[in-house]
Amino acid sequence: MRSYRLAGLAVTAAAALIVTSTPAATAAEHASITVMETSDLHGNVFNWDYYTNAEYDDSDANDVGLAKISSAVEGVRADRGRDRTMLIDNGDILQGTPLSYYYAKVEPVTETGETHPMAKAMNAIGYDSVTVGNHEFNYGLDLLDTFRKQIEAPVLGANVSDERTHLPAYQPFTLKKVDTGAGKPVTVGVLGLTTPGSAIWDKGNVEGKLGFGDMVQSAKFWVPIMKAFGAEVVVASSHAGDDGTSSYGDELPTENASAQIAEEVPGIDAVLFGHQHKDVPQRFVKNKLTGKDVLLTEPAKWGQRLSVVDFDLERKHGRWQVAGASSEAVNTNTVPEDPKITELLRPQHDKTVEYVNETVAESSQELSAAESRLKDTPIVDFIQKVQTDTVEAALEGTPQAELPVLSQASPFSRTAKFPAGPVTVRDIAGLYIYDNTLEAVTLTGAQVKEYLEFSAGYYNQLAPGAPVDPEALTNAGGLPDYNYDMLAGVDYDVDVAKPVGERIVNLSRDGVAVTPEQEFVLAVNNYRRSGGGNFPQVPAAPVVYNEQVEIRQALIDTATESGVIDPADFAVPNWKLVREGVPVF
Template sequence: MEKMDLVILETSDVHGSVFPINYGSNQSSDVGLGKIASLIKKERVKNPHLLLIDNGDLIQGTPLTYHYAKIQCNRPNPMIVLANELKYDAAVFGNHEFNYGKGILASTVNESNFPWLSANIVSKETGEPYFGKPYIVKKVEDIKVGILGLTTHYIPNWEQPQHIEGLRFEDAILTAKKWVKILKDDEKVDIVVVSYHGGFERDLETGEPTETLTGENQGYQICMEVEGIDVLLTGHQHRQIAGNRINGVIVVQPGKDGSTLGKVTLQLEKDEVGWKCVEKYSELLSVTAVEEDISLLQKVKMYEDITQEWLDQPIGKIEGNMIFHDPMEIRTKDNTLIEFINRVQMEVAGVDISNSALFDSISLGFPENVTMRAVVSNYIYPNTLKVIRITGQDMKEALEQSASYFEQYDGKEIKVNPSFITPKPQHYNYDMWEGIDYLIDISKSSGERIVKLEYKGKPVEPEKEYDVVMNNYRSGGGGNYFMYKNKQVIKDIPTDISEIIANYILDRKVVKATVNQNWKVIY
């Protein structure tokens, strides 16, 4: 009986990470395509029958890709230079592929020596897959492998409308049912691989919901409801998942930033009927202790050198202290860093209420001598600003949503609600406000924690309307802030917030750190 091992390697949520460094500190870090490349090359030597797929969120996420998109976009995209060199077989569109607009996305697709897939991103006019290819069929010896691409259809809740104009994002489950049947019945494939830029909405073992079932993540449902799938490659949640089967489907998810490489091995046998999979398993290959592929990094060293020079440009000074060492301190009482970001947003938007978040727990503030590195390390997303008109009731509900970031106080220590940590860290979904005065009492149950809410010294009125500036992700309801959805947009400010902050400092040369103690957490 003829036998064969087929290996499928997956990268996902690389987010522009190439060099093994943390851009905030320029210290070494176990991340990036440079290290992933070394793993891929080793696997190619060991496994002659191998497919390599990127599962989305490849081209956005570091100063390298930001600088390329904003300043060097007349050159080839460095991420595609590397992906071509590594000979990817296919890539799937993630939600962050759209962040830099349709021009960058079009050039990304055109420069790629491999197809980009997404069956459920269709043209509003024709209903056909917008980017041409819902799937590909790869021949490995005489085995036919169908690879179907799917993208979380929740993107319109986050992305700027002009970036997705003319596109419709269809339900991933319904789309998978349609195209998997075509792969099996019409294409007569032996193996079906679904590469889905989305994650799991339920516990992989028990099936219990692990998040609000909005449709953002449908991986569990895909496995349970779509017949004929052998492998489900996932991403979006930045989780590290391997070794699990759901309804017989082997699944994998390789974290983020190129920290691990997903690997699926299918043991195949051929009988008189044809090829069939007799065993399958998945694993994660870590880049820890792996040396980066210097020859690959040389292909984009010019981009990196220019980016590093740009990052170290001084843009101004901070008078006072805007450095923190404890992220929980920032999230439990008013502080100079978040107050500064909110005040910048308020000034550029011409309103007097704003909210913002501390996006991660690594870069905590601006040093006395501010560089672009400090700005992009603290404001890590390519968000823009919107002013929306909300009611006082909407404001109260939004603050309660933020307040659910904390577990109910146990008398010992302040803890983060596990739902903001697992299955994916979501610290960026805790907002802090300027322009209103409020108290969060975490000794109370969620939904009852805002014990003071005032605007200009008077209680916020539930029916009264207020204009608030916030990032575009939040204004569309991202992060379960459903009270913001479909609100009237008073002003749209299309400039990246990191650029707004940098220009603010450049214009003033010296910025004074202030804090007015307009909010705090109590217990």
């Protein structure tokens, strides 16, 4: 995708600025201010797990949600002085919980006119800016545009362009005058940047509409403009990790470029980043041109942490300069939920709880996803069956109608289960936690084999006779569970005693070995089809089905229509882990 033309945009930038003033105090040469950051909130307002129908809890005793964040923010404001602080968000706001799903799809705010719960909460807390994250595009541009109108803070995205005009699609940066308590306010500039991967991951929503440029090059262009408009402290809000990696190869500019921004762009005082869901209280990177140490910080996901950055200022030649910076992470499990937020959002929360607890079917037995990354489990076969049936029905009467349909699924959750008896919306949503849509492509037998070999890299090599530790067997090289794919429609073994690239054996269909030239249709989610996880063959494969069917909703609809979930109707054990032909389990 093209990025916007950088020349001649100063006028556009000037028009986009939002400048507010705060009263001055007594003159002095030294002062301090504080900038707070949240990131990757993913629709969390309450400290609540909609999938377990209970207060959120994990093994590290973390809490989540904007109600917790609000209390933490108020504590910092009380300590530093409200007028001497700013609060920004780094993106991935609109997707991630049944609460955010409900107001995007069940009662969409684009149709009802109701204020989105995330906008409502963030307005009440008092954010100064938010940056678009890649998940902002998941529900389409109409929802994002509605959110932009509802939230009172500017929505930033300096490297996102309108494909028709090549001008910025979102406000590139914002300026705010912050009280220093020392006689003269300081002008803080926040530059919003987002990872270019949205061009791939949400291709169906953004192609031909938005372009995503290189984050480093965009920062190099905009920082001098920010300074020309008076920014004395420059903060980059970078929705990108800090390790320089990309999940999509070289097709687009670097996905996780935050450290590169700090290293290569002069004039930035701190990079407040996100996207990778890490907890980085404080890190320093030296700028290659100025030799200056640039602070980086990332708060943990879902509102588990609040990054707090303190800037020490000194005044020289009539301007404030950053003399030093430090940061810390406030753990939100140390504060209560702010009743101002919980009371404000209670009606929307209660409506969501009611929705996810609706019974849609009866399960003949308990089905668990606990071992799905290690074994072919019936609960994942339920996903595979629904995807296969949906694509087969859609292909009737097409040239691909006679081709065998395979299906791809990943073990998204280790805790999901369908209880014996009533199965609710939240049970199914807990199994399929992402808002993916269903697509289908054609592949050859050789490509299917290559795809499976790539997926099998998820396992660490296990020597024959060595003890089997399930926790040490998976997630090789840090690969997450959602980047392990299993296929239905073919039979195969994964030999974990063999090196990566040589593990798929006995690949067959209906008892006959798959040949390299055979043709198949693969039902696949839009994330994988668009290049998510960097799987081979699929992104470039011919698309034969894409009706924007939401996979989670298809699962709910199938269960509702049948009224019964019985493994006898869909469970087909077709793959297993082996060592030199001997099953591991």
